[in-house]
Amino acid sequence: MAPRIAKRPGLIAVVASIVTVISAYLMITQTQFTGDITENLRNNSETYRTFLALEENFHAFSGDENLLIRTQDLSDPETYESFQSFLLDLQFAPRVTSAMSIFSLPALPDTEARGQDESASQSFYLTSSEVRSLPIRDRLLKLRQSIPLAERMLSEDLKATIVVLMLSPSEEQNTKGLSLENIETIRELAAPYKEAFTISFVGIPEIQRTIRSTLYDDQTKITLASTLLCILVAWTIFRSWRGAIICSLPPVIGAVWYFGVLAIFQIPVDFLTTIIPTMVIVVSFADGVHLYMSIQRKRSDGEGITQSITHAIATTGPACLLASMTTAMAFVGIGLGGAQTMLRLAVTGSFGIMLAFLSVILVLPTLAHFLLDRKATAKIHVPGFLKAPGAPAAWIATHLRRPTLLFTFFLSIGLVIIHIILPASFRVTDYLSQDMSIRQDEVFIEQNLGGSGQLYAIIPDPDGQKGLGAKDREEIAAIMASLNKAMSKPIDIDPVVRWMQQLQTLPSAEDNPMISRFVSKDGLSYLIPVPLGTMLAGKQISDYADSLLAQLERDDLKGKVTLAGQSLLLGREAPKLIRDLRTGLMSAIVIVILSIMVIVRSVRVGIAFILPNLIPIMTVEAYFWVVDRPLSMTAVIALTIAFGIAVDNSIHLLNQFRQTAAANADQTLGQSMGVAIAAITPAVVATTLLLVAGLCMTQLSSLPSVALFGRLVMTALFVAMLADLYLLPSFLLALERKRK
Template identity: 25%
Template sequence: MSSSSSWFKRFIARLTQDRSIGFGFEYLGLSTVRYPRLMALAVIAFSILCFAQIPRANVDGDLLRVYAHSGHYYDAYERLSDTFGTFENDIYVMVNAPNLVDPEVIETARSLAFDLELNDYAVGTMSPFTLRKPDGAGGSAPAVPEGMLTPDEVAFALTDLQQHDPMMRNLITPDLEGVVIIVFPNQEMVSQNGSKAMIDSLRETLAFYEDSALSIELTGPPVWTSEMLNAAVDDQIKFTVYGFGLGAFIALFALRSFWGAILVAATPFVAVAWSIGTVLLLFGSFSFLTIIVTTLVLVMAFAESMFFVFNWLAYWRDGMEPNKAVDTTLKLVGPATALTTLTTLVAFASLYVSPGQGVQEFALAGAVGCVIMFVCLMTVMPLLLKLAVRLGFKAPKAPNFALSAPVPLALGLAMRYGRPFSALALVVTILLVIPFFLIQPRFSFEDFMTEGSTALSAAESIDQGVGGVAPFYVRVPLQERDPNVGPQDFETIRTVHEIVEAELGENKVISAASLTNYTDSGFSRQEVFDAVGPFMRKRFVTDDGSQALVTGFMPTIIESQALKDIVARIETEIAQAGISGAEVGGFRVLTTFATDDIVRSLQISLAASVFLNLVLIGVAFGSLRIALISAVPNMFPILGTQAYLWASGAGLQLTSVMALTIAFGIAVNDTIHMLSHYMHGRREEQREHLEAVRHTLNRIGGAIIATTVILCAGTIIVAFSELPQVALFGTLFVLSLALALIGDLFMLPSLLVAASRWLQNLTSIRIRTADHVPTPDDPSGDTDTRLKPGE
């Protein structure tokens, strides 16, 4: 019984007090040096599995995936899409010609419209050429008559449609020099072959008309998404290649050794391959958000790899046998790396509680990437270093002086002005809290589009000429359940139609109430519905007559607050009109409101991440004082970056809050490595407080600068993305890391010096900073010289 009790006490002590700051996860690295052949086989097997996935790497271009399951407006959009379908997947073809009224030119445009309708990817089109009008004899006739002989005839026909037909008002330009053809895609074929195949097929159809008098442009959500997808794939290739090249170059500059740089770069290379393979195994494809994870894994792996190699070479230059130096580095750096992985993992995990499938996938992919990066560092890195020693690798000279140049300044500032500088840092950090409460969420659709998008330009020209490409829907419940719309339901639809039109502008709304020009001429609604065809009929009223759809067309570019105000006014007007159950929807409505909800949730996630990571640091080091001291240098970069967003007017966007959260998780890493070395100096090396601060800065100051430079250089490439949202992510990430370097290199040492009396008794804490256990090169395992309580 006493034996069991003793074992249980040792187990509890191992979990709580008598453990490393890495909570024992560094044992993976120690197991690698103990069983190198077994771990090498495991590394090779997993590498083969991941590399086998890379050829099927792809990016899912469905932007709706980002907002899936994000709340009320997503549910409304889903119900709307299931009931009526939407215009969100339609492709708009803008056809311009200065002499469009020429009979020969108008017939060429008609042929183009019919060829598009016959395309394999089209289930139908809507244009002035496909519209038919009731002929009064129970049949229908083309709205644009065939065989017209003079420009005046053509001009009269187009003007008549443009002025009197509600659907054609948005498809014929007022100057009669352009028409819009809306292509309704075959969603089954698009699902099988992808939007790119559909767009390529349509462009092939349009290529026949390139030498004609017509100027043709494609736009619409599928084209925008295709451009975003192409940009995302190009970005990923650039980010990986440039990020890897820059990281290797900086390692070469820092270490002044080609093979040393190769050793630093090898682990990130493997970590990225493992991350790509794992994401594909989990999700089957990347999204616009998860594609960023590989870049984050790359730069994080480079930073941790640099810390590892820096320490290994430092021990080697101090006279330690190189294989022994690998083991010692694992014992010192391994726990700190485990803790930095946990803090980054917490940052990613905090995002998972936010609504939206895209954010949750990003959180999960990032968390998996953190684990993979740590496993890679604890297995691949020691195996490579020992292999390098066996192959005759020689220790390079001391690191480049340029990396350590700011260290004496930071050290002098801390030793001479520790207290006043600490007070200044504390005041500045507190003041930076103010913008945190002032900044507001913002959504802008053009931020999701590629820079210089021709499809966006075409959409804007449609906005200016004929209406809008961004649909705004109101789903209206009907009482009479008449498929041809009874008089009471017609009045309901007309009321909603007028409410929406009052907000979006005259002639910018279509519904069953739009067809009065034909019904006033003596045609029944059934005749009118039969004339427009079954496909378009379903865009007005359901087959059972239970629901109607009112569709408005907004400008492509509209401020998020303006859209929210429009929605609020329309919902209020509909409620005041006594119409219950009506539901506002649309992709733009969804993205605007969902982004607002997601961003506010992410703000809470960011605050939770900061709090949890500070608690984690306190628990890991067994000291609340250490956690409180680390709060200022870690909160300063996040609050400073958020203040920049507020001052620049950029507001909080989806990727900006994610960037802040992840940047915080990574920025904490340098703080942990510095505190780990400081505590190691105090406890294991029994240094005095100020000497421990000085030794820590001299020992790893250069490594902190080098890792920050690698992180910034590797991520700054993201700031040049053609996708503004991704570019913003990169810009904020780099800014946060740059401010974090100021916090770790200048603020943290000053705070440690200023709190010297507060930190005098840290040596009595039993939590270890390095776990001394037996290894092949350290069989005794009795190198633990820590001070125990009472010693």
């Protein structure tokens, strides 16, 4: 295989160029990004089944859009009239079937002065005979005092109100919420009223939209900036523009191929799979630098370019393949966690890593053939700072082997304890920076309107028959009284019960959009919104829900209420997903270690790999323990990359060590290890510096999670370099069989 690749650079260049151009076109025109976190939590858990039942039996709440209306004073007659006009305009907005506002809140049964003959327009509180003659300010204040849900839709100072847009199904499959074109249309509808009020989209759909758009910006801008910076650093390190291009172009091509494959199979990039392009670049850079330096070492011995390329592919290529296979297996192991989103991560991740290998093993030798100086005796320049860490690493492996083993053992014990006790948590707003308008709006809503989170108490009809009889109302009141004991903001019971009774008198949802939000389609269940903010962590949401259920149990009402909603789904299932990812990563580590044992035919080598490759992972976890923060999903993703790069460097060290030992039978194992360390140290250090330089650009991201991801991976890369140079050699020497 090596001679074929080395002797056919023209053919490979043509084929690779065609594939890259096609992939680039598909990447630019058809790459999809999704911020729908709910879809990533799809599983067979009770929480998810309850969420689906809520959306099917009542209303698809997760598809609703929320508008935050801010004004100087909604009770101002001109502002009040402008707001009403805007609501009428919204009825003609694309996909908007109904705009639920304070004007949609129905009057309670005993608030109508005209009895049963009241017209349909007078069934709404703000147009009822009870308040119609009052000044607008008094009308709005009385609304807040008398009608359930009004406090969540209208602020106390009358300066903010919420409008909920109920949407028709999208023509695009698996698409929730409004498109950017739809949103722009609504903004245009609001433009004539800009003197009266301002509008902002809020809630989980807008948060997901913000995440999606920012992910897209990051993938395009930060990836490009990172690559350019890596090329600049490579040029500085190698003191050769040729070397910089040879090492930097294959990672970019590998990432382009990956996006092309996603476009072909119409696989969207989500908040988990967004790591894979970074992983492709990381692995490609690491293997590419090793392969490039192997070519240059052979050229410095006087060999020609073709012979040097052939030798490098034959000697370093297998290590690159093994490193890629083990990293791909790590992704497969992650898929064992069971969740559908993890399976997608496993498939696309393992495929992306193998594309990274192909880009290195095919493109890099081809670039070397065309770009390297044809002088057969060309010398390579290796800066002293790249070689400097090698000497102490070799000395430690040969003179401080036992202390190194003991140090690693006790360090690992401490890190394992942290791994066990470290909790996991998830907060959707962690993906939003402090200065983002959506985050500021969510804080405002939580402080003034109770929050835009979605949590609902589902109460089945007590007697199992449509209609609220006296006993039904009595039991529902008892249930609400029990919930109020644990609620952060208790709900006035009597108006809610009378309101439900009023909703049932409406013949269909078309008469009032409220009915599908509070009475099930079969009329046998009722819904009570529980105030909840989006700023809460997953554990806080889960604990809050558990406290409500516990209170019901204490009051002998167990089983009378089911809690559901998108916020509860995120609060309970996202931490589970994090735990599943951690479990999958541990499974991946086991699979990789066993694979290495089989491939290199040595149980001892597999054992030697365990602790040095676990330490970078557990160091990232230790960081969260030191700063007293729960493990986030971003951290778990960073752990995957940390393990991949650690294994990659470890395999290259093992490969060089075995080749050196086999070629120098008169040397001791310690001497062979010293030679191997000296050979791979420049590549390991150069790779680490290049990747750290590229990852520095993540600090420019608008998403805090992306910036945190960059810092964690940079830390993991540095620790992986130290572990591979200063810990792994001692383990290999201690466990390697004595050579005959």
